Amino acid sequence: ILFRLFPKLKEAYWLINDLRAIFRTKSSTKETAKKALEGWYKKVTKSTLREIKSVKQSIQHYEDEILNYFINRDTNASAESLNSKMKAFRSCLKGIRDIPFFFYRCVTVFG
Missing domain, CATH: 1.10.10 (Arc Repressor Mutant, subunit A)
Structure with a gap:
């Protein structure tokens, strides 16, 4: 129809x-x-x-x-995924004062 x-x-x-x-x-x-x-x-x-x-x-x-x-039959999806993760990580750094502590937390969460 x-x-x-x-x-x-x-x-x-x-x-x-x-x-x-x-x-x-x-x-x-x-x-x-x-x-x-x-x-x-x-x-x-x-x-x-x-x-x-x-x-x-x-x-x-x-x-x-x-x-x-x-x-x-390869795409660049893995590179795009890594790029988006890096962008998300950088956006998390905005406004952080205690950078060593932040990196410590990121390692414990993502490591």
Whole structure:
């Protein structure tokens, strides 16, 4: 019913599902993923949705970095996690007067 009432929503849904399928395919290599993305780009070019076209432009801009995912299926999630922990730790230091005691407490809590 929803797709009948909102055909643009249906179009966006299928384009995003096609993009997800590229990343879900376990046997994809960097080269096959590049070919699949090029096919997806052609579908998006025919689309009338500017939001999806914006996503396409972003993917094209960072395509080399995105395609590196298909080498070992590694992401930078662990680096981002460490970065957020460091930011949280720095925010805890604001307003601390007894820094040695604070570090002692951090070691006992996080150590």
